[in-house]
Amino acid sequence: QLGLSVQCIEAGADVGGTWYWNRYPGAKCDVQSLEYCYSWCPEINQEWNWKHRYGHQAEIQAYIRRVAEKYDVLRDIEFNKKVTSATFDDASGRWMMATNDGERVSAQYLITAVGGLSEKHVPNVTGKDEFDGRIFHTQGWPQEGVDFGERRVAVVGVGSSGVQCIPEIAKQASHVHVFMRTPNYVLPAGDMKAVPRYDR
Numbered sequence: 001q002l003g004l005s006v007q008c009i010e011a012g013a014d015v016g017g018t019w020y021w022n023r024y025p026g027a028k029c030d031v032q033s034l035e036y037c038y039s040w041c042p043e044i045n046q047e048w049n050w051k052h053r054y055g056h057q058a059e060i061q062a063y064i065r066r067v068a069e070k071y072d073v074l075r076d077i078e079f080n081k082k083v084t085s086a087t088f089d090d091a092s093g094r095w096m097m098a099t100n101d102g103e104r105v106s107a108q109y110l111i112t113a114v115g116g117l118s119e120k121h122v123p124n125v126t127g128k129d130e131f132d133g134r135i136f137h138t139q140g141w142p143q144e145g146v147d148f149g150e151r152r153v154a155v156v157g158v159g160s161s162g163v164q165c166i167p168e169i170a171k172q173a174s175h176v177h178v179f180m181r182t183p184n185y186v187l188p189a190g191d192m193k194a195v196p197r198y199d200r
Contacts, residue, residue, distance in 0.1 A: 007107070008077040009099060015068045015077065016061040018115060024138040024161060025145075025168035027057035028191065036060070044070055054191045086110055123156060138165060148172040158184045 012020040033050035095110040120139035138161040153173040
């Protein structure tokens, strides 16, 4: 509408942002699905049938991809790529950026939509490098999933990710030990499968 060309650089291999990176067991939104939709695309919201009262990770990512396809923005996104530096050039009045593959990009406007928690924090635990088991982080969970069957699992932290993944991991693991600094006050979400057409 503004007559501008757009180039989006995305570190992930698909759209979805936090819903692409955070695919751990039990990942879901804590806002009801109908309130988590894009308000500016009512036609998609009318055709989309949420499966749960609170959208689960895969469902939300599929919704975001559908919106991206509908509005034909995938052609403007370069996936698996990162901006490594951005400098404003006073002389030209443009942003000069470099990417991890050596490309130089110039733009009149720069929107850094990286999110406040885009880099995962890995605790510096003494002895971690000597641990010969597998270590996972909820941000950047393997796409193929993880089989915890008959395994002993330790979970560090009880933020929203921990609260969501611990019950799911406990369904498989032989034992789950949770390390927490401060207990969270948690209420049942009241999630349920959506009643057909409850969103109308």
